Amino acid sequence: DAKTTQPPSMDCAEGRAANLPCNHSTISGNEYVYWYRQIHSQGPQYIIHGLKNNETNEMASLIITEDRKSSTLILPHATLRDTAVYYCIVKSGAGNMLTFGGGTRLMVKP
Amino acid sequence: NAGVMQNPRHLVRRRGQEARLRCSPMKGHSHVYWYRQLPEEGLKFMVYLQKENIIDESGMPKERFSAEFPKEGPSILRIQQVVRGDSAAYFCASSRLEANTEAFFGQGTRLTVV
Numbered sequence: 466d467a468k469t470t471q472p473p474s475m476d477c478a479e480g481r482a483a484n485l486p487c488n489h490s491t492i493s494g495n496e497y498v499y500w501y502r503q504i505h506s507q508g509p510q511y512i513i514h515g516l517k518n519n520e521t522n523e524m525a526s527l528i529i530t531e532d533r534k535s536s537t538l539i540l541p542h543a544t545l546r547d548t549a550v551y552y553c554i555v556k557s558g559a560g561n562m563l564t565f566g567g568g569t570r571l572m573v574k575p
Numbered sequence: 576n577a578g579v580m581q582n583p584r585h586l587v588r589r590r591g592q593e594a595r596l597r598c599s600p601m602k603g604h605s606h607v608y609w610y611r612q613l614p615e616e617g618l619k620f621m622v623y624l625q626k627e628n629i630i631d632e633s634g635m636p637k638e639r640f641s642a643e644f645p646k647e648g649p650s651i652l653r654i655q656q657v658v659r660g661d662s663a664a665y666f667c668a669s670s671r672l673e674a675n676t677e678a679f680f681g682q683g684t685r686l687t688v689v
Contacts, residue, residue, distance in 0.1 A: 497675050508579075508666050508680035509618065516675075560631060561670040561678045562608050565618040 469553045474570040477547075483540040485569050487553030490534040496557045498529060500538045502549040503568075509552070512538065543573045577601070579669050579681035580649075587687045594654040594661070596684045600669030606630075607650040608668040608678060609642060618666065624650060657688045 470488040477483040489498065499514040513520055513527045515536075520527040526539040540547055552568040580599040588594050600607050609621040623631040624644040635642065639657075644650040654661055664685050670678040 499677070503618075506664060506683075506685075508682045509668075511677045511679055514675075514677060556675075560623055561606060561674070561676060562620050562623045562631065563618075563668075563678065564620065565610075567617060 469555055469566055471551075471553055471566065471569045473567060474572070476572050476574055477540075477543045479545060479573055479575050480542055483543040483547065483571060483573070485538040485540075485551050485553075485571065486535065487537070488535045489553070489555045492533050492555050493557070496555045498527065498536050499554045499556060499563065500525070500527065501552045501554065501563070501565075502547075503552070504546075504549040509565075510549075512551075543571075545573050545575065547571065548573045579604075579667055579679050581665075581667050581681035581684050583684060584682065585685050585687070587689060588657050589689055590658055591656050594657050594686055594688075596652040596654075596665050596667075596686070597649040598652070598667030598669075598681060599649040600667075601679055603671060604669035604679075605672050606670045606678075607644050608670075609650075609652050610666045610668065610680075612664045612666065612683075614663070621652075654686075657686070659688050662686055662688045 497516050500512040501509040503509045515527045529536045550568040550570050554563050582597050607624045610618045612618045621634040622642045639655045641653045664683045666683045668678040668680045
């Protein structure tokens with residue numbers, strides 16, 4: 466699976482959009498981009514995933530560049546409860562196990 | 576539809592005892608994954624199982640750790656002769672059979688070895 470690079474930490478003002486970047490320059494054609502988050506010490510929470518088209522669900526939007534070498538997770542209106550570590554993971558289809566990196570620690574501030 | 580259920584949520588064991596962690600996958604999910612998170616560290620994959628089969632155990636320590644997912648009942652992660660270094664949060668995830676689907680995690684079992 467391709468390696469991902471994320472900033473270690475980010476701040477965001479409550480009510481504003483949080484844009485979390487992820488670089489995955491070695492991604493191959495059949496690899497998907499997944500986003501999870503871990504709030505404090507809870508179990509990781511699935512957010513969204515995609516292959517090449519932009520995706521949106523009730524939690525977030527995923528924007529994947531045309532060359533697929535990077536992506537951005539967008540939380541449109543961040544709340545204090547969105548404070549968490551966000552993980553960007555690139556994975557191919559062989560099994561659904563995930564390789565977690567360091568992630569981005571997002572702090573939403575009032 | 577209940578999520579992934581793990582029990583117990585907290586487990587305290589003395590050094591040398593056995594720890595048994597249970598994971599019931601979401602309904603309709605046939606794949607189970609175990610991860611370990613040491614204090615202040617990231618999540619590390621341990622083992623991937625289907626019913627009655629271990630598919631990938633590349634992340635499992637070679638000794639004292641074993642996992643099963645029987646035809647009936649929950650998946651079990653067993654740690655024999657626990658040591659202080661086994662203290663960690665153990666998370667289970669489950670997914671459907673199809674590739675490139677999302678995996679959902681349970682709330683974890685926090686093992687403390689005293």
